[in-house]
Amino acid sequence: MGFAVPPSTDTIAAIATAPGRGGVGVIRISGPLAVSVAEAVVGDCPPPRHAAYRRFVDAHREAIDSGLVLYFPGPASYTGEDVLELQGHGGPVVLDAVLARVLDLGCRAAEAGEFTRRAFENQRLDLSQAEAVADLIDADSLAAARAAQRSLSGAFSRRIDAFRDELLSLRTWVEASIDFADEDIDFLADGEVARRLSILLQHLQELRRQTDRGRVLAEGLRVAIVGAPNVGKSSLLNALAGHDAAIVTEIAGTTRDVLRERVVLDGLSVLLLDTAGIRVTDDPIEQIGVQRAWATLDDADVVLVMSGDGQPSAIETDSAFERLRGDPRLLRLHNKCDLTAGVVGLRDDGSIGLSVLQGQGLDALIKALQQRAGLEGGAVGEFSARRRHLDAIDRALQGLEQAEIQLKVHQAPELLAEDLALANRVLGEINGPVDTETLLGSIFSSFCVGK
Numbered sequence: 001m002g003f004a005v006p007p008s009t010d011t012i013a014a015i016a017t018a019p020g021r022g023g024v025g026v027i028r029i030s031g032p033l034a035v036s037v038a039e040a041v042v043g044d045c046p047p048p049r050h051a052a053y054r055r056f057v058d059a060h061r062e063a064i065d066s067g068l069v070l071y072f073p074g075p076a077s078y079t080g081e082d083v084l085e086l087q088g089h090g091g092p093v094v095l096d097a098v099l100a101r102v103l104d105l106g107c108r109a110a111e112a113g114e115f116t117r118r119a120f121e122n123q124r125l126d127l128s129q130a131e132a133v134a135d136l137i138d139a140d141s142l143a144a145a146r147a148a149q150r151s152l153s154g155a156f157s158r159r160i161d162a163f164r165d166e167l168l169s170l171r172t173w174v175e176a177s178i179d180f181a182d183e184d185i186d187f188l189a190d191g192e193v194a195r196r197l198s199i200l201l202q203h204l205q206e207l208r209r210q211t212d213r214g215r216v217l218a219e220g221l222r223v224a225i226v227g228a229p230n231v232g233k234s235s236l237l238n239a240l241a242g243h244d245a246a247i248v249t250e251i252a253g254t255t256r257d258v259l260r261e262r263v264v265l266d267g268l269s270v271l272l273l274d275t276a277g278i279r280v281t282d283d284p285i286e287q288i289g290v291q292r293a294w295a296t297l298d299d300a301d302v303v304l305v306m307s308g309d310g311q312p313s314a315i316e317t318d319s320a321f322e323r324l325r326g327d328p329r330l331l332r333l334h335n336k337c338d339l340t341a342g343v344v345g346l347r348d349d350g351s352i353g354l355s356v357l358q359g360q361g362l363d364a365l366i367k368a369l370q371q372r373a374g375l376e377g378g379a380v381g382e383f384s385a386r387r388r389h390l391d392a393i394d395r396a397l398q399g400l401e402q403a404e405i406q407l408k409v410h411q412a413p414e415l416l417a418e419d420l421a422l423a424n425r426v427l428g429e430i431n432g433p434v435d436t437e438t439l440l441g442s443i444f445s446s447f448c449v450g451k
């Protein structure tokens with residue numbers, strides 16, 4: 001695809017198991033020195049893909065550890081290069097000693113995510129599959145892990161590729177029609193292009209919905225809480241988190257900064273955001289805090305608006321919240337129902353009655369959040385995804401909408417073809433190859449060392 005990475009010449013090594021004590025600890029080595037490291041440390045290189053039990057020796061032939069050795073010759077390996085695994089005892093001192101020996105033999109300590117980066121560069125994985133490796137490790141619910149596993153095995157990549165094929169076929173057709181334009185056939189007039197374009201748009205919108213579900217699975221549903229002072233926002237946060245994550249007091253305005261808390265609610269990963277401090281203010285220092293709170297709110301998937309039962313919410317009464325009026329992300333909560341004997345749980349108008357103090361109505365809230373995530377009633381996400389992917393799909397959608405305008409309003413087939421090409425290019429960033437070091441760096445640096 002016009003994107004060549006020079007073969008890696010150095011050999012990388014790292015402890016691949018989690019730091020600390022463990023039953024077994026694995027040292028992973030990838031690169032051209034793999035075979036010679038095996039010969040030096042265990043005396044021989046075992047046959048490919050067959051575990052062999054050996055002593056691991058230091059430079060004086062004294063045993064540091066004993067364990068299993070595995071050799072995967074490239075390209076049929078995780079990284080696509082020669083890979084060696086030394087599976088020893090999982091003690092930190094032992095593992096450090098074996099790693100030090102391997103580094104002495106000419107290997108370099110791997111950076112975070114470098115094994116997977118090599119797998120990507122050697123086309124063992126595409127970019128969204130590489131991201132799925134990290135999402136699988138970071139999964140905080142079984143549903144998230146399953147979705148990440150599906151993306152790792154290519155479920156998401158195939159959907160993107162299939163859509164790009166569809167896009168390409170329309171583009172080829174449009175471009176061919178442009179070439180034959182002087183044959184006096186008005187190809188736009190028969191409506192075929194318009195029909196196919198509208199089907200493409202529908203397909204991409206459906207893919208966007210599924211990608212958003214996958215993003216929520218992998219990254220968690222972002223749930224912000226707003227409301228007047230003292231209505232019980234922090235109490236709700238603590239009740240959902242199951243511990244005192246926020247400070248609860250009877251003094252109004254206790255919460256000063258944005259609090260974030262990741263919780264798993266009935267299998268749904270949720271990032272709770274307590275955005276206190278939104279008010280109209282002339283104080284420049286306060287304004288910074290207010291801006292930060294708004295930025296968090298703008299990013300939220302759901303905005304919980306809490307008021308005392310029977311009281312109007314801050315959205316109605318407080319001009320600072322004006323811009324949230326009518327926002328489809330709102331979910332209204334009426335708290336302190338214990339004081340009013342108001343209806344607890346889901347109400348006819350879609351709002352929810354709670355008594356956080358008595359732990360009532362929380363299950364109705366969790367159910368409503370699951371519904372907002374598109375994952376209620378045991379629905380499964382087909383794949384995991386990230387905000388980066390969603391952004392690319394959004395830009396592609398804009399391209400297709402633009403294409404529709406070119407077609408309907410301007411009847412400009414050349415511009416239409418260009419918009420289709422743009423949509424295709426943008427979607428290409430999802431699976432790569434991409435050659436921007438910043439993007440690759442930001443993706444792989446968030447991995448563990450040894451992955």
Ligand SMILES: Nc1nc2c(c(=O)[nH]1)N(C=O)[C@@H](CNc1ccc(C(=O)N[C@@H](CCC(=O)O)C(=O)O)cc1)CN2
Pocket residue numbers: 026072075076077078085
């Ligand atoms: N010991 C160990 N366990 C591990 C890993 C590892 O590297 N080492 N993994 C590390 O992430 C995961 C498994 N991932 C892997 C992915 C591909 C290949 C591999 O050798 N692929 C070849 C051959 C495939 C085959 O025989 O069917 C290939 O794709 O060509 C190995 C591990 C989880 N468990």
Ligand SMILES: Nc1nc2c(ncn2[C@@H]2O[C@H](COP(=O)(O)OP(=O)(O)OP(=O)(O)O)[C@@H](O)[C@H]2O)c(=O)[nH]1
Pocket residue numbers: 227228229230231232233234235236247248249250251252253254255276335336337338339354355356357358
């Ligand atoms: N009766 C009753 N009191 C509650 C309930 N939930 C919270 N409270 C009380 O209301 C008071 C305020 O609760 P917080 O959770 O601090 O309220 P907040 O909205 O976070 O307040 P600020 O941080 O000041 O904005 C505390 O005394 C809580 O114990 C409830 O369901 N019923």
